[in-house]
Amino acid sequence: MAPERSSDGIHPDRGAARTVHTYSTLLKSVRNAGLLKRRRGFYITVFVILMVAWAGTWGGFLLLRDTWFQLLIAAGMGVVLTQFAFLAHEAAHRQVFKSKGMNEWSARLVGTGLVGISYSMWAQKHTRHHNFPNVIDKDPDIHTGAIAFHPEAASSRRGVMVHVTRKQGWLLFPLLFFLGISLHIDSLKYLLHQRQVDHRWVEIPVIMLRLLVVPFLVFSFLPLGMAFAFLGVQLGVFGFYMGASFAPNHKGMPVLPSSSRTDFLNRQVLTARNISGGRFMDTLMGGLNRQIEHHLFPDMPRPYLHRASGIVKECCGELGIPYTETSLVASYIAVVKYLDDVGLFAGEPFECPVMDQFRPR
Numbered sequence: 001m002a003p004e005r006s007s008d009g010i011h012p013d014r015g016a017a018r019t020v021h022t023y024s025t026l027l028k029s030v031r032n033a034g035l036l037k038r039r040r041g042f043y044i045t046v047f048v049i050l051m052v053a054w055a056g057t058w059g060g061f062l063l064l065r066d067t068w069f070q071l072l073i074a075a076g077m078g079v080v081l082t083q084f085a086f087l088a089h090e091a092a093h094r095q096v097f098k099s100k101g102m103n104e105w106s107a108r109l110v111g112t113g114l115v116g117i118s119y120s121m122w123a124q125k126h127t128r129h130h131n132f133p134n135v136i137d138k139d140p141d142i143h144t145g146a147i148a149f150h151p152e153a154a155s156s157r158r159g160v161m162v163h164v165t166r167k168q169g170w171l172l173f174p175l176l177f178f179l180g181i182s183l184h185i186d187s188l189k190y191l192l193h194q195r196q197v198d199h200r201w202v203e204i205p206v207i208m209l210r211l212l213v214v215p216f217l218v219f220s221f222l223p224l225g226m227a228f229a230f231l232g233v234q235l236g237v238f239g240f241y242m243g244a245s246f247a248p249n250h251k252g253m254p255v256l257p258s259s260s261r262t263d264f265l266n267r268q269v270l271t272a273r274n275i276s277g278g279r280f281m282d283t284l285m286g287g288l289n290r291q292i293e294h295h296l297f298p299d300m301p302r303p304y305l306h307r308a309s310g311i312v313k314e315c316c317g318e319l320g321i322p323y324t325e326t327s328l329v330a331s332y333i334a335v336v337k338y339l340d341d342v343g344l345f346a347g348e349p350f351e352c353p354v355m356d357q358f359r360p361r
Helices: 016-032 040-064 070-092 100-115 119-131 151-155 160-165 168-176 179-193 200-221 224-250 264-270 278-284 291-296 302-319 328-343
Strands: none
Touching: 016 264, 016 302, 040 070, 040 200, 070 100, 070 119, 070 224, 100 119, 100 200, 119 179, 119 200, 151 328, 160 168, 168 224, 168 328, 179 200, 179 224, 200 224, 224 328, 264 291, 264 302, 278 302, 291 302
16 A cells, blocks of 8 residues: 655756655654554554444444434444544555555455445555645546546536536535545445456455445334435535545645656655644544655554654755645635635636646756
8 A cells, every 4th residue: 555655756956866865864764763663552442442432323323213313323423434434544554563464454344344435446546646646647536526626627627517616615515525425336336347356256245235234224223214314414424524634635735747757755745734733633634634744654653643743844844845734724724715716717728837847847
């Protein structure tokens, strides 16, 4: 899962040789500080707490029976499932165990079996994102769909999508409520239609069982209308929490053309944004709030990210590389403003002079 720690090329005007050497020194510093050691105890504790919380939500579900307070249980399930997704993400990055196989099967067990998202689908997509964050045509997280994440994509909009795209900043957060359903559907489509999938015949029955058992239990114990409302709230909270945790990390940061040849250190720092808030935010966002450090050291366990941030800040200060950190609310405001600004190019021809500086000469 961890992206290759090397440059995808050298920009002749940006001191890339120096930054490549500096990254090697930076990596050596965090390794010597013990920040890449496994923290199995921490992750086992988190897993046990989440399993207790998951069992507790189902216990509450069975005790409450036919009452609209069940929607609180549904919201709680959405939160717990998102926390499980964070844990699967960390296992997939080999942050939990020394063994590659143990990490992958743990991620598959938690991500596919509990959350209902195909590990195989997520792994191939997320690896490309880590290697090419915010790079057009290479980062799948900025591929154009309901949202256009860069002006070129917006300028290609036609018909009714022109009007939608011009308001997309304010539409982002309402759309996040549907992210959970989208992830489940995309997982099934990937497992059924992708030509080559590792352990396809393990993941298909596991994810089918997960996606059928929960609705079966809900419809078995609740009246029809309440059952639909329960699933809607659970999926909505899960999708919103997931999307709201990932959206601040790169959206509104520099988007690079596909021909970009920026070095690894610059590419990872310039395109990422950290969220302030200390240990509370580390728990709330599963370590994704330390996005810069996570991208520089993808196999670094969550408990060490806050210590690494000081080392990285000092390094970036010495090199003159902008290190972006802001509050969660400020990041959301920046994301909405950026997407609305991008939306202004909907249906219009576009040529970006700012992005030209990232093109090879």
